[in-house]
Amino acid sequence: MGFTSIFLGIIIVLNIALALTIIFLERKDASATWAWLMVLLFIPIAGFILYLVFGRRISGERIFTWDAKSKLGVKFAVQEQLRALEHDNFQYKNKDLAEYKDLYYLHLSNDDAILTQDNSVDIFTDGKEKFDALLQDMEKATDHIHLLYYILRHDQLGKRTADVLMRKAKQGVEVRILYDDMGSRKISKKFLHRMRKAGVEIEAFFPSKIPKVNFKINYRNHRKLAIIDSKIGYIGGFNIGDEYLGYNKKFGYWRDTHLRICGNAVANMQTRFILDWNQASRHDIVYDERYYAYEKSGDVGVQIVSSGPDSDWEQIKNGYIKMIMSAKKYVYIQTPYFIPDDSLQDILRIAALSGIDVKIMIPNKPDHPFVYWATLSYIGDLLNAGAEVYIYQKGFLHAKTITVDGKISSVGTANIDVRSFRLNFEVNAFLYDQGLSERLVDAFCKDIKDSTQMTKKLYRKRSLGVRFKESISRLLSPIL
Template sequence: MVFMPYLVAIIMIVNIALAFTIIFLERKDAQSTWAWLMVLLFIPIAGFILYLIFGRNISKQRIFTWDTKSRLGVKKSVEAQLTALEENRFVFKNPAIVAYKDLYFLHLRNDDAIFTQDNHVEIFTDGKEKFTALIDDIEKATDHIHLLYYIIRYDQLGKRIADCLVKKAKAGVEVRVLYDDMGSRRLSRKFVKRIRRAGGQVEAFFPSKIPKVNFKLNYRNHRKLAIIDGQIGYIGGFNIGDEYLGKAKKFGYWRDTHLRVTGDAVKNMQTRFILDWNQASRNDILYDKRYYAAEPNGDVGIQIVSSGPDSDWEQIKNGYIKMILSAKHYVYIQTPYFIPDESLRDALRIAALSGVNVRIMIPNKPDHPFVYWATLSYIGDLLNAGAEVFIYQHGFLHAKMIIVDGEISSVGTANIDVRSFRLNFEVNAFLYDTGIAEKLVAAFEYDISLSTQMTKKLYEKRSLGIRFKESLSRLLSPIL
């Protein structure tokens, strides 16, 4: 007991030092700073450990360098397109999308997101249809198969895909599978061993160096990409697992949005995969034209936009804000988590208050309770501004989609929350095409028929228990 005062003093000194680090060195935003200071104040020892695991900033670690992008031909293409846009020499195949020049200029300058105009896009909102198409494309592959998923499970769907990959690897097709070490923490080693024994390669993103301990726990690769023979690309919200086919009792039907892309945008999806693969594997993929075999196949304009904690900018969030502020008629959003920061909330409030029809759809059940209650708290802000909110009732809504004025849209892996904008590695397709936007609007409107509307009157009838959960979750939302 004699040493207790000294122990308390040491803990206080460590807490003060850590608080100093958070405020002056990490340069986090104010909300996140205050949230971490509260954690350190109320649970000093555990808070220190939690900060080491969840709170460290990796934005200054350049994981995907210009040198790598230069070898893949990205640097030259970006600079050429930027110059053409700045000098008004860029030729737009669809005159209607010239109005959004500032949006794709933003992505090009902010994320090296090359704008392509010759793509064909197929939309999937059902997991069975998406995986039927993906497996069919895998079975037809003749050169290479590249898969990147946040979650891979070795269940019925996972085994079926593994069977296809093993078969193709034995036939001489290059097979590479990249999964997130935390998202796929329950992945059976049988999946990995089977593919490797067949001649394929499997790697984990940010794996644990110490068993059961991962100091990059908070920075995960949430991307979902599949590239077949460099000609076909998949991007969207579906992971690999039976629940994404609607077989999980907890969630029921799984409503998501995924795209199958052919055309030059596949080259940019391939680049994203190669960058992620080279970060995770010692066996780097070097440039080879067969990885970039995509040919023009339509007239849909696309930019593949990535974001992650290694960047100083929140590329996808900035794209969302730019889209919202450009809206003249409506903004439709589907997201499983709605925890916008102040800048995105302001954009949505301004849009709603200025007469733009802002519609937001969220699920009726949580897969992460704290996030769900925080979502409900932020919904109230938008209701007060005149936005319409719909609660999807036909299972679990996992789609990450935004549509503006039936002209531009975005589908990908990024949720409307702090984790997606600042902590996770994400990738979205920003689409400049009225036909695609109209199809996404039709899907959204069909989902409204399967939803209930959360009115301001209903929202105000929440019980004290729900209000308390919302307030606590909202307080912690910057670090959830």
């Protein structure tokens, strides 16, 4: 018996053992289980390696050692708000909050997402405007600047950002950057060294201990946060790179949504940053009142909601479902990737069948081909139910927004796909304010003018080649 036969025999035995583990021990949802079994069956050697890298569950107790002490103050505030809700004596500052008490309770009780009611919010849909504002705010910093981004590049925008950060660090401002090791895998070490030398503290999230080999590659920090002096916070879809300014020839204009928040919601964004930083760094940020010296500004209700493989529930997805369930008139969604699980697909279908105006906007070009083809496969079902689907044509649509009835909205980092709901660390702002939601609706309607509608007639005209790509991609969608 030759080496090849022995090797293949070992792989077959290991794959059988792995298949039994997937079915009986890990108990993934049925679609993910079948997808992995198909991969192991048809590409046994590559499938075995792929599962070890992308398919394993990592024990929360072993990996996610968030410092519980950092959340003591949070727990107290959560219990205080829960008691007020239970005794019906919570003080709402606007009627929109009272109407969506169940959504607020969902996030408060399951994610410790404290409701804040003293916020003002600016919306950015253009990268140049967003980064001009961010850089100006950082220039004015006097105490600290905290940045968390999935992608950090050493291109023109990255260098502009670094110049401001180094200048502020030399002035005595505390500057910290946390980036995702996989998302920023092309970052220059010289670029990072230059910033560190100037006094900027930099950490990578889940870095690879072996060059070019990272067994935590499937668990990425996809969050984008910026906190300046505890008074200003940024959250949304833009990363730090020239493509987000529209300078990439492949994608062209980059359409995204980002928020600038002033008010007590910034304290919750700060907590999220500190928890993530302390997970990645040996030099923990110790609680200090100056990190929570927010200033009240406006009356917009905001909850900062996080989810990830360390969460007990798929919290952001649950929030999306609860929002859609509450719809009386319309649901408008923008997402670069639309790969809903059965629960989300069902609730959207039921909403459309119930006469709710469901509009979904997706890009016209892929940055990840399999994900793009899978997205196209899911929209047909909703078209048949009466939903409207728009294909954004002006450039690349990267916004992650949901708006319901012009009263409540969500803006953040979570896409509508399995990766965002179960594998990535994500963060969204859930917004309770009619004026703000109407501004997001206006932006959506403006984007419709730069889009083409995918009708049922056009959808049926797809070529056999396109349908084949969609079918294969949809089959693999639970593990993309």
